[in-house]
């Protein structure tokens with residue numbers, strides 16, 4: 001029996017339409033972009049010539065297994081297009097990312113990309129971000145002090161743990177604090193404030209980085225556009 005594709009698969013696969021011969025492609029992380037990477041693997045096998053920059057060890061492993069040529073971020077002068085998922089995204093394309101712990105590399109790759117396409121299922125769309133806990137990457141040296149600073153400002157955060165109940169470590173061997181906010185009144189203000197706290201390496205607020213959102217909705221892919229490519 002043929003079963004229908006999930007919304008994630010519909011959006012993830014559709015995004016590969018943007019990828020053409022000769023492009024440097026940023027590959028995000030997660031269960032939606034998984035479908036993008038799988039489809040890209042098939043296209044590469046059929047002769048598509050691209051180079052890809054990966055945003056996590058998980059994506060690197062998947063891309064390698066599919067024969068997608070990888071290059072490190074430092075070895076490219078630009079990325080033509082990056083495809084990545086999101087945990088929540090609002091109508092201004094402000095997003096929360098990092099549910100899978102890859103926010104630091106994802107933000108670097110998005111920042112050096114000419115165009116960022118976000119692939120999501122319909123549950124990720126929201127009018128106001130903040131329901132999803134905001135991931136904040138911190139250096140282990142300072143995590144307790146960062147927690148204290150957040151608590152002093154009324155922000156409740158928990159240290160992310162792995163399956164063994166040990167602190168989860170990112171690809172950069174940092175820790176993640178998940179901030180339970182409920183709703184974020186001013187994402188830009190919060191982003192600036194977090195950026196100013198020593199010990200915080202990066203946070204999962206993506207502001208003015210996403211150009212286009214591809215949303216899987218039932219069995220269709222809706223494309224939302226916001227602004228010019230960089």
Ligand SMILES: O=C[C@H](O)[C@H](O)[C@H](O)COP(=O)(O)O
Nearest residue numbers: 030031032085098100101102
């Ligand atoms: O760190 C993980 C990334 O930011 C993901 O892109 C995000 O968590 C969305 O992942 P998924 O597509 O699995 O919901």
